Amino acid sequence: MVGVAGFEPATPASRTQCSTGLSHTPTETAAYSVAFHALQEADFGDFEPVTAGLMTEISTAGEAELAQAARALAEGRLVAFPTETVYGLGADATNADAIARLYQAKGRPAFNPLISHVADLAAAGKIGRFDAPALALAKAFWPGPLTLVLPKTRDCAVAELATAGLDTIAIRIPSHRIARAILTAFGKPVVAPSANISGHVSPTTAQHVESDLAGRIDLIVDGGPVDVGVESTIVGCFEEPMLLRPGGLPREEIERVLGRALVRPPADVESDSAQPLAPGMLASHYAPRTRVRLNATDVAPDEALLAFGPALKDAERAAAVMNLSGSGDLNEAATNLFGYLRALDARMAKTIAVMPIPNHGLGEAINDRLRRAAVERE
Numbered sequence: 001m002v003g004v005a006g007f008e009p010a011t012p013a014s015r016t017q018c019s020t021g022l023s024h025t026p027t028e029t030a031a032y033s034v035a036f037h038a039l040q041e042a043d044f045g046d047f048e049p050v051t052a053g054l055m056t057e058i059s060t061a062g063e064a065e066l067a068q069a070a071r072a073l074a075e076g077r078l079v080a081f082p083t084e085t086v087y088g089l090g091a092d093a094t095n096a097d098a099i100a101r102l103y104q105a106k107g108r109p110a111f112n113p114l115i116s117h118v119a120d121l122a123a124a125g126k127i128g129r130f131d132a133p134a135l136a137l138a139k140a141f142w143p144g145p146l147t148l149v150l151p152k153t154r155d156c157a158v159a160e161l162a163t164a165g166l167d168t169i170a171i172r173i174p175s176h177r178i179a180r181a182i183l184t185a186f187g188k189p190v191v192a193p194s195a196n197i198s199g200h201v202s203p204t205t206a207q208h209v210e211s212d213l214a215g216r217i218d219l220i221v222d223g224g225p226v227d228v229g230v231e232s233t234i235v236g237c238f239e240e241p242m243l244l245r246p247g248g249l250p251r252e253e254i255e256r257v258l259g260r261a262l263v264r265p266p267a268d269v270e271s272d273s274a275q276p277l278a279p280g281m282l283a284s285h286y287a288p289r290t291r292v293r294l295n296a297t298d299v300a301p302d303e304a305l306l307a308f309g310p311a312l313k314d315a316e317r318a319a320a321v322m323n324l325s326g327s328g329d330l331n332e333a334a335t336n337l338f339g340y341l342r343a344l345d346a347r348m349a350k351t352i353a354v355m356p357i358p359n360h361g362l363g364e365a366i367n368d369r370l371r372r373a374a375v376e377r378e
């Protein structure tokens with residue numbers, strides 16, 4: 001048994017029972033922690049800087065195009081593709097040069113670690129070590145909008161640059177047909193952050209990707225609008241399972257499978273100076289350019305209104321109005337969230353006023369993204 005409180009590798013019995021193809025090396029004793037080492041310039045390797053004017057090809061997702069996407073990944077290229085949550089910008093997770101170019105294309109802080117996407121549980125077990133709760137979550141919710149943060153396996157092939165020096169790794173098996181086809185054809189883990197410039201709103205259509213990243217990436221596979229509309233829920237499989245990011249899978253469903261409540265991350269991880277336990281928690285992360293005002297119960301004529309449920313009575317005097325869900329359906333609201341934020345941002349109003357959103361189900365993820373969008377920036 002590994003001498004880490006609360007973390008036990010799956011027992012041989014449970015391994016046979018599950019017959020998932022996961023294998024844990026019982027002798028593996030790497031202690032689990034959120035250790036972090038600062039990446040050096042050398043970690044970025046030698047790579048061609050992104051100069052303006054890559055020819056970004058946009059293809060519809062036919063069989064030939066999916067094969068082309070897998071080939072492009074194998075050549076170290078950057079390929080945007082739809083997942084059920086948001087569009088991801090994919091790169092070969094084992095190719096540090098490709099990952100360095102990905103960080104650069106997104107303009108992403110280099111310490112922000114990436115999610116490795118794989119096609120099946122056997123592939124996940126090669127890069128992350130599952131304890132019993134992690135395995136239960138994987139079996140209940142994969143493929144789907146859940147990311148698990150796990151201790152890395154010793155022979156994890158994912159480049160250090162992708163995990164930003166952490167000894168844990170974020171893993172997800174997406175359910176989208178196109179994402180799965182690309183992952184299966186490629187056969188290796190693919191890192192895929194949301195396919196937007198760092199700090200912008202996540203893309204839910206190929207056109208959103210194009211408007212942020214055209215000229216900076218090689219290929220966009222267009223699979224139409226996504227289903228879920230907010231990113232995956234991230235659970236840290238630590239001594240106590242921790243909700244690192246609310247997302248497309250409601251907390252309640254995860255807690256039902258675990259039979260216990262998810263713990264909250266330490267309060268100080270929200271501050272920019274904190275160690276990046278989950279740097280997606282950086283305060284201002286999902287940001288439109290327009291200032292955002294939350295919990296609006298009225299709206300001024302120079303404001304754009306992001307409504308939810310029955311519209312405010314003074315809504316018609318707003319500069320623009322979009323309703324996330326007139327019927328108050330949180331799933332519908334999640335699907336519309338990023339697209340509507342983008343559209344209202346483009347109206348150049350003084351402020352985007354946002355009506356209150358209930359905090360249950362997908363409402364928790366929606367409110368999380370809205371709070372980040374509302375953080376004052378210079």
Ligand code: TXA
Nearest residue numbers: 085088113114168169170193194231232277278279280
């Ligand atoms: O739905 C999604 O998750 C989308 C689609 C494309 O799959 N991807 C996505 O990736 O949202 P990204 O890179 O935008 O967000 C990844 C989040 C970040 O908040 C990052 O800090 C966190 O995952 N993360 C990655 N590795 C981590 C680790 N080892 N420990 C804690 N957090 C980690």
Ligand code: MG
Nearest residue numbers: 193194202231
């Ligand atoms: Mg993102």
